[in-house]
Amino acid sequence: MLWTLSCYGCEVIDTPNIDWIGREGARLSQFFVNSAVCTPSRGTFLTGRYPHAHGAYRNNLPLDRDEMTFAEVFRRKGYDTGYAGKWHLDGMARPGWVHAERSMGFEYARFMFNRGHWKKIADTDMDDCEPTIFPYREFGDETTYPTDWLTDKTISFIRKERDKPFCFMVSIPDPHTPFQQEGYTTRCWSR
Structure with missing residues (x-):
């Protein structure tokens, strides 16, 4: 990814x-x-341990339930913790939203999902309902494309917690397949 960032010298992409x-x-x-x-x-990042030690040494294996994550450490020290995005630490669990008991120290995990190579996520009309995940073939716009949608959820959390200590992790599923671009990104590069 470094070669696509202008802070590392890329002159093509701003x-x-x-x-x-x-x-x-x-x-x-x-x-x-x-x-x-x-x-x-991701398991190593969360625990600080090698994959063979935390149990999720390949895709579709769960992170051991008794593993201590940095989120749990922060939570115990009084931080509000949150996570949004691809989790994929529930083993062979079906694609979808992660249950609270598997959030591994992240208290606010409403937007944590297992697997997660979707390209469109939309909020529901009711606050207590899970957002809608669309299948692979549909991809979103500026409000439903996962990168933008998860960024908006992250910003909302940060604004809400700005006067308290917090720890928030966002895991953007891109650049995973399927490789689909948002409409406005496509328009930007088609000039």
């Missing part, structure tokens, strides 16, 4: 928001992951 994060935060130039696939890598 990424001003990520460039700002790069200027104001930390930019890494040498790093690695313990696994090239998402489930073991």
Whole structure:
């Protein structure tokens, strides 16, 4: 992904928001992951342990229930914790929303989903109902495309928690297949 960010020298794609994060935060130039696939890598990120130790050493294996995650550590220290996006740490559980008992320390996990290669998610009219997930063949617009939709949920959480200590993780399912672009992104690059 580095070669697509202007803060790392890309001259083709303009990424001003990520460039700002790069200027104001930390930019890494040498790093690695313990696994090239998402489930073991996400499990390692959450626990700080190698995939063979936390149990999710390949896709479709669950993270061991007794694993301590950084979210649980923050929660115990009084932080409000939240998660939105692809979870995929429930093993062979069907695609869909993750049950609260499997949220591993993330108290606000309403928008945590298992598997999750959908390209359209839409809110329902009722606050207490789960959002609607659309099948692979449909993809969204600026309000329903997962990247935008999850970003909006993240911003809402941050604004709500801004006066309290919080820890929030967002896991954008892109760049997973199916590789579909949003309409406005396609229009931007078709010039």
